[in-house]
Amino acid sequence: MSTPEIPRPLDRPPVVRVRGLRMRYGDHDVLDGVDLDVRASEVVVLLGPNGAGKTTTIEILEGFRRPSAGSVEVLGVDPLHADEAWRARVGVVLQSWRDHARWTPRDLIDHLGSYYVPFAEDGRVRPIPTDELIDMVGLEGAADQRIITLSGGQRRRLDVAVGIVGRPELLFLDEPTAGFDPQARREFHELVHRLTDLDGTTVLLTTHDLGEAEKLADRILILAGGRIVADGSADELARRIRGTAEVRWTRDGERFVHAATDATTFVRQLLAEHPAGIDDLEVRRASLEDTYLELVRSHLDGDAVHAPVSLVSEVS
Amino acid sequence: MSARINAARINAARIGVRRGWHEFVIGLRSPQDQTFYLSMGFGALALLWFNRDEALPGTTLTLPQVALPSLLAGIVMFSIVIGPAYALALEREDGTLLRSRVAPYGLHGYLVGVGTLTVVSLLPLLVIVLGGSAVLFDGAVPGDPGRWGLIVIALLLGILANLPLGFAIGALVPRIQQVTTWGMLPIVGLAWISGIFGDMTRLWDWVQILAQVFPMYWLAHLMRYAFLPEAAVTNELYGVWRLGPGIAVLAAWVVVGSALATLLVRRMARRQSGAAVAEARDQAATQYVR
Numbered sequence: 268m269s270t271p272e273i274p275r276p277l278d279r280p281p282v283v284r285v286r287g288l289r290m291r292y293g294d295h296d297v298l299d300g301v302d303l304d305v306r307a308s309e310v311v312v313l314l315g316p317n318g319a320g321k322t323t324t325i326e327i328l329e330g331f332r333r334p335s336a337g338s339v340e341v342l343g344v345d346p347l348h349a350d351e352a353w354r355a356r357v358g359v360v361l362q363s364w365r366d367h368a369r370w371t372p373r374d375l376i377d378h379l380g381s382y383y384v385p386f387a388e389d390g391r392v393r394p395i396p397t398d399e400l401i402d403m404v405g406l407e408g409a410a411d412q413r414i415i416t417l418s419g420g421q422r423r424r425l426d427v428a429v430g431i432v433g434r435p436e437l438l439f440l441d442e443p444t445a446g447f448d449p450q451a452r453r454e455f456h457e458l459v460h461r462l463t464d465l466d467g468t469t470v471l472l473t474t475h476d477l478g479e480a481e482k483l484a485d486r487i488l489i490l491a492g493g494r495i496v497a498d499g500s501a502d503e504l505a506r507r508i509r510g511t512a513e514v515r516w517t518r519d520g521e522r523f524v525h526a527a528t529d530a531t532t533f534v535r536q537l538l539a540e541h542p543a544g545i546d547d548l549e550v551r552r553a554s555l556e557d558t559y560l561e562l563v564r565s566h567l568d569g570d571a572v573h574a575p576v577s578l579v580s581e582v583s
Numbered sequence: 584m585s586a587r588i589n590a591a592r593i594n595a596a597r598i599g600v601r602r603g604w605h606e607f608v609i610g611l612r613s614p615q616d617q618t619f620y621l622s623m624g625f626g627a628l629a630l631l632w633f634n635r636d637e638a639l640p641g642t643t644l645t646l647p648q649v650a651l652p653s654l655l656a657g658i659v660m661f662s663i664v665i666g667p668a669y670a671l672a673l674e675r676e677d678g679t680l681l682r683s684r685v686a687p688y689g690l691h692g693y694l695v696g697v698g699t700l701t702v703v704s705l706l707p708l709l710v711i712v713l714g715g716s717a718v719l720f721d722g723a724v725p726g727d728p729g730r731w732g733l734i735v736i737a738l739l740l741g742i743l744a745n746l747p748l749g750f751a752i753g754a755l756v757p758r759i760q761q762v763t764t765w766g767m768l769p770i771v772g773l774a775w776i777s778g779i780f781g782d783m784t785r786l787w788d789w790v791q792i793l794a795q796v797f798p799m800y801w802l803a804h805l806m807r808y809a810f811l812p813e814a815a816v817t818n819e820l821y822g823v824w825r826l827g828p829g830i831a832v833l834a835a836w837v838v839v840g841s842a843l844a845t846l847l848v849r850r851m852a853r854r855q856s857g858a859a860v861a862e863a864r865d866q867a868a869t870q871y872v873r
Contacts, residue, residue: 322858323858326856326858329856331681331855331856332856332858351588351591351687351688352587352588352591352687354685354686354687354688354689355686355687358685359685361678361681361682361685361860362678362860362861364677364678364860365677365678366674366677366678366679366681366682367679367682369609369613370605370609374605378598378601378602378605379682379683379686379689381594381598382594382595382598382686382687382688382689382692383686383687384594385587385590385591385594385687386591386687429682429685430685433686433687
C-alpha cells in the first residue's frame with residue numbers, strides 16, 4: 268500500500284550534529300545552547316556579529332577546543348576523541364601568519380599533502396596532486412616564491428590550498444576572504460563552488476560578509492547572543508522579515524516610496540486606484556542585509572523568540 | 584586497519600625526516616644560519632688556539648687536547664636542548680605547529696622534523712670543530728677506530744638523552760622570550776657545574792652530585808674517556824673512568840626523558856588553535872607598535 272520512500276538528502280545522517288553546545292569563559296557564556304546540523308554536500312554559512320562565538324564554534328568542531336557542555340558529532344565522531352583517520356577526512360583552512368616563511372608554496376603543499384597518501388580511498392584520490400592544486404587556487408605565478416614574499420591574497424590562496432590538499436569530505440573555513448579584494452573574493456567563491464560540485468565536499472564557513480553568505484550558502488545560520496537565531500536559505504530568511512518590501516513608483520513626475528508588508532496587495536490597490544499615471548514601478552524585497560540586521564537587532568533587544576527560527580520545515 | 588595506521592605512522596616519520604632535512608637545506612642557504620655555524624665553530628677553535636701552548640700541570644697534555652672533548656659535549660648539549668626549545672616555542676605561536684597538526688599524523692611528522700633538523704644542524708659545527716682541531720692541534724683528535732666507535736656511541740646517546748630536555752623546555756615555556764630564562768641560563772649553569780669550562784673537582788660536593796644527575800656531565804665524561812689517554816683520569820671526579828655508569832645514566836635519560844617530553848608536548852599541542860595563534864599574532868603586533 269505504502270509507496271517506497273525515496274531517500275532525500277534531508278534523510279541522510281548529518282555530517283555535523285551539535286546539540287546544546289555551551290562554551291563558558293569565566294562567568295560569560297559565549298555559546299549558550301547551540302543546536303545545528305550540517306548535511307552532506309551542503310554549504311552552510313555561519314553569520315554573526317563579532318564576538319558571537321563563530322570562531323569558538325568552528326574550533327570546537329575542528330577538535331581544537333573543548334566545549335563546556337553539549338554533544339558534538341562531526342562525521343559521526345566526537346572531534347575531541349577523533350583519531351588521525353578522521354583528521355584525514357576533515358579539511359581546515361587556517362589563517363596563515365608567518366609560518367613556513369622560508370618555504371615555497373609548492374614545497375609546503377607537497378609536504379603537507381604527503382601526510383594524506385596512506386588515507387586515499389576508492390574514488391577519493393588523496394592528496395590532490397600539487398600542480399593541479401596550484402592551478403585550482405590560482406597560485407601558478409607564485410608557486411616557487413618564498414612564502415614570506417607572497418601578497419595577502421596569495422597567502423590566503425595558499426591557506427585554502429593547504430586546507431583542501433587532502434580532498435576533505437568536510438571543510439571548515441573561518442573568515443576565508445577577510446582582506447580579499449573583490450576579484451580575489453570572486454575567484455574564491457568559484458573555487459568553493461568547484462569543490463562542492465566535483466567532490467561533493469561539505470562546507471561550513473564563517474563570515475560577516477553578507478554578500479558572500481548569499482552567494483555561497485545553501486543555508487545560512489545566524490549566531491547571535493550565543494544561540495542560533497535563524498536558519499534558512501537567504502531567500503527564506505528575507506521572506507521571514509515582514510514589512511520590509513519596498514515599493515517605489517512615480518506618478519505625475521513625483522517619486523514615491525512605501526514600505527509594504529504585503530507588496531502584492533499594495534501594488535494591486537495602487538494600480539486599481541490609478542489606472543493610468545503610475546510609472547517606474549519597482550518592488551524591492553528585503554535584502555539579506557536588512558534581514559540580518561533586523562534579526563540581530565531584535566535579538567539583542569531581547570524580544571527575539573528563544574527558539575531558533577526554523578524555515579526549512581515551513582518551506583519543504 | 585591497524586596495518587594502515589602503522590603505515591601512516593611510518594609515512595609521517597619519513598615525511599618528518601624529509602621536513603627536517605628541507606629546513607636544514609633552507610637554513611644552509613641563509614646568511615643568518617651560515618653566520619651562526621661559522622662564528623660558533625671558529626669561535627670554539629679560536630678559544631683552543633689561543634691556549635694551545637698551555638700545558639696541564641703534572642701532565643704532558645696541552646689545553647686543546649683536554650678541553651676539546653668537553654667543548655664538543657658542550658656544543659652537543661647546547662644545540663640539542665636549545666634547538667627544539669626555540670623551535671617549539673616559536674612555531675606554536677606562529678602557526679607552524681597548528682598547520683602540521685591539521686594533517687593526519689602531522690604532529691608526529693612535525694616533531695620528527697624538529698628532531699631531525701636539530702641533529703643535522705649539529706653536523707656543520709662538529710665538522711668545523713673536529714676537522715679544525717685535527718689540523719691545528721697535534722694529538723687532539725684520536726685516529727684509532729676503537730676510540731671513534733666510542734665517540735659515536737657517546738654522541739648518539741648524548742643526543743638522544745638531551746633531545747627530550749629541549750622538547751620539554753619548549754613545551755613548558757609560556758612564550759618565546761622565556762626560552763632564555765628557562766633554557767639558556769640553566770644550560771650555561773649546568774655546563775659550568777659539569778666541568779665543561781674547567782676543573783669541577785674543586786666545586787662543592789653537593790654541586791658535583793647534582794651535576795651527575797644530568798646527562799651533560801656524563802656525555803662530557805664519556806667524550807674525555809674516548810679522547811684522552813688513560814692517565815688523564817687524575818682530572819676526573821673520584822679519579823676513575825666510569826664507562827658503565829655513564830652509559831646507564833644517559834640511557835635512563837633517553838627512556839624517562841622521552842616519556843616525559845611526549846606527555847608535555849601532547850599537552851601543549853592540545854592547547855593550540857587558530858584563536859591561540861591569532862592571539863599571539865595580536866600580541867606581537869601590539870609589541871611591535873610599542
